[in-house]
Amino acid sequence: MPGGFSQRRIRSGTVMDLVVATGLTKRYGGIVALSEAEFSARAGEVHALLGENGAGKSTFIQILSGAARHDGGSILVDGQDFRPANPDAAQARGIAAVFQELSLIPDLSVEQNIWFRREPRTLIGTVDRTALRRKTLELLHKYDFPAIRPDRELRRLTLAERQIVEVAKGLAKEPRVLILDEATSALPAREAEWLLKLTRRLAAEGRLVIFISHRMAEVRAIADRLTIFRNGRTVAAHDAGAVSDGEIVTQMIGRNLDRLYPERLPTATDRVALRVDGLSSGRLSGVGFSLREGEVLGVGGLQGHGQRELFQALFGAAKASGGIELWGKPASISNPRAALTGRDGIALVPEDRRGQGLLLTKSVRENLTLAVIKRFTDKGFLSARKEEALVKEMVNFLRIKTQTPEQLAGTLSGGNQQKVIFGKMLLTEARVLLLFDPTRGVDVGTKGEIFQLMRDLAAKGYAILFHSSDMPELVHVADRVMVMRNGRIAATLEGERISEEGILGAAMLESEAA
């Protein structure tokens, strides 16, 4: 009886609560996204909202930020009924959200984005550029933002920098309630640290911060209280100090998760699967290394030190010079098509799931088989039967939760979308896999499955190059970790030396001098 339990708990301290949701229900067609969910949070606290992907967190914050409207139940803000018609109306009541799917305009500058539609005006109604610059600098200074030039075009910023601008845009609205949806997931360690500090400070100023993150350590570091959603319902609300990690995870996934990280058996052989020599592309300069059969080789370092360029160059998605050998033979990879050449090829699970990985408006089936159309083509004609067999194989193997293979990929949860991309690449049978931050924005349960899959594939002789923006993942899953700095490999850590301190040390030590 989770409903009754949480209700009592939440109601008990609610007289002063700033945001109180009761019996909140939201349906999308036949799908119930929220079912009588409860939520209560007070001013001056950091309130973590936890749950797997598809638990209803996104729907809840969409309702709260005015992007969606609830079908049942009620929300009180300051004791007044709250049902905003649009995000502007929510902002008028002091609620602003920082989303994980970035809402910025690539062609506008940083400052134009931050004050978009709220630009300071001159007497004749044009944008007051001086005031715009001044207000931006004041804002960035006040909250101690990492250095970002206000006049820079958004498209020229890294993903992390854009995320920071998104935070600035939210803060510029001076909200009483700030929603941070996975805001740290795109940030490198130092910036993530800054954002956590900022979050605490906002709470100390008397604001309510609703904080969503899949990283337990962050939640632990800053949350005062937490509410856990599962399958659209509230399963529990706790004071953060009164509950263990294990209990939280159990309540999130509804069962015990033995271990997030699988056992790391030494499966690497002496056979070299991928040899890279003097690879240069953009800021990547002269990188060389070997990846062996059965090995998971981690790629770490501060964000923006050439990791993206390395993965794109190896996959043929960026122009590069230098030597690449696959299974002992020189390979010329000028485009992704030249990379995906079957068993001796090289496959990529890309950084941007929605922009590079999935056809959101096409079916799970079409997405899964897109890279292997040849495998079910018979004398020039597609064989629906053979395609179905391939799809079935992958859906079962990866346990993709889809009603039918005809379901549109865009309607799957984040974790299942990522599984579809994995499936698409596994069907190519390429045994060298490039995984760029494959667990970003993926729920805990699926994260565990992905790590297990990586180790299983390694045991089968796959060679895996693995980048993660979440350092503990590298530490716990990779056999070796290469740390990148300024487009080069600064260090390769093995055995005992693989630790967060070791990675961070190698990533930062000389970069100050450089």
Added chain:
Amino acid sequence: MNAFLARNRLILLAYAGMVLLLVVTALFSPGFLSASNMRSTVVLAAFVGIVALGQTFVIVGGGIDLSVPWVLNSAAIIMALLCAGQDLPLIWVAPLVLAGGATIGLINGLGVAQFGVPPIIMTLATNVILQGLILVVTGGSPSPAAPSVIKFLSVGRIGGIPVIALIWLALTLIATLLLSKAAFGRHLYALGTSATVAEFSGVPTARTTVLTYVISGTTAALAGMLLTGYSGVAYLGMGDAYLFTSIAAVAIGGASILGGSGHYLGTVAGAMVLTILTGLLPALNLSSGALLVVYGAVILITVSLGSEAFAGLASTLRRSTRKT
């Protein structure tokens, strides 16, 4: 097949619209459903349909081909000039003209896929250049009459069925196989949905793009030759109407004008709808000016129906009506 229909209900709508129009037209002009009138409607629709075949491929792939009017016109005039009213030269003229159309398509495709020229600019430019070249070639003088074989293909009948309807049927079959049963179709839908995702999935995006324009150039050239048979001669400006109708047929047929969805089976209905409309409006005693207005309105409405902006507007309307 059920899945196909479920995901392409816009195509069903196009056919429903076609039937509705037929009924309405028959009410206003009772002779409309006669066999001879239906035959001429199908013949006229076939020209639109053949030009719109290539246009369908281009639009599904995320592009647009504005060069069809003068590819069509050039093909017609060059064919007429080279044949000089004789049938025999067709043996080499017809392949030459089709190859010429394909070459223009190749140039369009390479410009778009290799050099990154926006499709609108690229195809508009080839259209204008072709127009200029043809004016230079002909000096504005009319061309010889169409060869009789071409006349047979466009206005002749076999067992009461117009030959061109059979040609259209065969082309429809080929287009359907390409879209639904060949790797090329899969590549095309992926390309039109997201060029980046397609590229990252190993789809030969450049080759696929080029191929769509080559198909479009070829079908426009084919339509140009056949249309010469219908009108008896080739004349300047005979392709102009087909720019709008070819795009409109694709849009009415349920394709997203932004690419990634649609099917030639829908375009066939689109071509029929447009042609029936041209039959209906005179029956309503509307002028040809009014015809253009209705044409414009029909394409605007059908394209909006499929667009996201409209979906957003519709849900806003629903919300506001619910509240009041």
